[in-house]
Amino acid sequence: xxxxxxxxxxxxxxxxxxxxxxxxxxxxxxxxxxxxxxxxxxxxxxxxxxxxxxxxxxxxxxxxxxxxxxxxxxxx
Amino acid sequence: xxxxxxxxxxxxxxxxxxxxxxxxxxxxxxxxxxxxxxxxxxxxxxxxxxxxxxxxxxxxxxxxxxxxxxxxxxxxxxxxxxxxxxxxxxxxxxxxxxxxxxxxxxxxxxxxxxxxxxxxxxxxxxxxxxxxxxxxxxxxxxxxxxxxxxxxxxxxxxxxxxxxxxxxxxxxxxxxxxxxxxxxxxxxxxxxxxxxxxxxxxxxxxxxxxxxxxxxxxxxxxxxxxxxxxxxxxxxxxxxxxxxxxxxxxxxxxxxxxxxxxxxxx
Numbered sequence: 001x002x003x004x005x006x007x008x009x010x011x012x013x014x015x016x017x018x019x020x021x022x023x024x025x026x027x028x029x030x031x032x033x034x035x036x037x038x039x040x041x042x043x044x045x046x047x048x049x050x051x052x053x054x055x056x057x058x059x060x061x062x063x064x065x066x067x068x069x070x071x072x073x074x075x076x
Numbered sequence: 077x078x079x080x081x082x083x084x085x086x087x088x089x090x091x092x093x094x095x096x097x098x099x100x101x102x103x104x105x106x107x108x109x110x111x112x113x114x115x116x117x118x119x120x121x122x123x124x125x126x127x128x129x130x131x132x133x134x135x136x137x138x139x140x141x142x143x144x145x146x147x148x149x150x151x152x153x154x155x156x157x158x159x160x161x162x163x164x165x166x167x168x169x170x171x172x173x174x175x176x177x178x179x180x181x182x183x184x185x186x187x188x189x190x191x192x193x194x195x196x197x198x199x200x201x202x203x204x205x206x207x208x209x210x211x212x213x214x215x216x217x218x219x220x221x222x223x224x225x226x227x228x229x230x231x232x233x234x235x236x237x238x239x240x241x242x243x244x245x246x247x248x249x250x251x252x253x254x255x256x257x258x259x260x261x262x263x264x265x266x267x268x269x270x271x272x273x274x275x276x277x278x279x280x281x282x283x284x285x286x287x288x289x290x291x292x293x294x295x296x297x298x299x300x301x302x303x304x305x306x307x308x309x310x311x312x313x314x315x316x317x318x319x320x321x322x323x324x325x326x327x328x329x330x331x332x333x334x335x336x337x338x339x340x341x342x
Contacts, residue, residue, distance in 0.1 A: 020095070021094060021095045023095070023099075023100035023101070024100060025100040025101030025282070025294045025295070026101070026293060026294065026295050027101060027294055027295045027298060029295070030293070030295030030296070030298075030299065031295065031298070031299070057078075060080070060081050061106070061109070061256050062106055062253075062254075062256070062298065063081070063105070064098065064101065064102055064103060064104065064105025064106050064294075065094075065095055065096070065105055066081050066084065066085055066089070066094065066105065066109070068081060069080065069081045069082050070080070070081075071082070
């Protein structure tokens with residue numbers, strides 16, 4: 001069973017930041033427990049270490065501008 | 077089920093209206109997301125009307141893909157009352173701010189609660205009048221610097237939940253933008269409640285109350301809400317979180333119909 005789950009599930013999501021919605025408030029960078037994001041010089045969050053993502057969805061939920069999407073198939 | 081951002085924008089929002097007008101880091105976006113999530117869980121879109129007054133928070137109706145009415149300052153509850161009375165089968169939700177609900181529309185809050193009309197009121201509380209430049213609101217904490225109290229606010233704040241409860245509301249709850257799941261649950265419970273339901277959502281304003289008081293970062297202001305748990309014993313001056321009051325009382329549109337039926341029967 002776990003083999004099947006492993007095969008159909010993604011280990012980490014694709015993290016998409018929509019620059020047309022982002023207002024560069026820095027909330028995603030601050031609430032991420034795993035240092036996935038770094039803030040670019042202009043304030044835009046950039047996914048630096050996407051493989052560290054634990055899929056907690058904090059950045060997605062707390063983004064006040066709906067700019068972040070975690071896309072992928074979860075194993076749970 | 078919790079909607080992903082993609083599903084949320086596709087099904088609950090007027091996508092073409094985004095990005096919204098709220099300032100960078102304004103927690104109103106998070107509270108609106110909680111409202112959209114709760115509506116998705118507990119309301120029928122074709123039978124739901126969102127009514128709002130004036131203020132930052134009241135812009136939310138413009139972004140949500142529901143039947144919406146944007147009314148004058150403080151008068152969202154009277155419009156909602158009329159709507160509910162004429163069409164009792166509708167789910168009527170009022171989206172309002174602390175200035176709209178507590179100051180300009182304070183009297184309407186008292187009487188909507190007193191009548192116990194089946195309307196859900198979601199009040200975004202940021203303790204300031206953000207849209208007009210950061211003036212002090214009835215919910216501003218003592219000592220806060222605002223543009224109208226540069227030496228620190230010296231009035232006592234109004235506890236809107238306590239006011240709604242003593243006025244007769246049958247459901248009263250409070251959460252914050254940080255307590256997202258709790259906020260969704262409370263709004264969904266308020267929508268299901270037959271009677272006047274009041275939900276207060278603390279939503280920090282990083283631009284006016286934040287900058288003027290040296291709290292520079294929106295993330296800091298959001299994280300500052302993290303340590304407060306629902307049901308915790310609270311210090312004086314700190315507002316409790318969670319479901320604060322849940323009672324039963326005759327609902328206004330039902331009793332109104334009964335009374336008018338008695339009058340018309342010969």
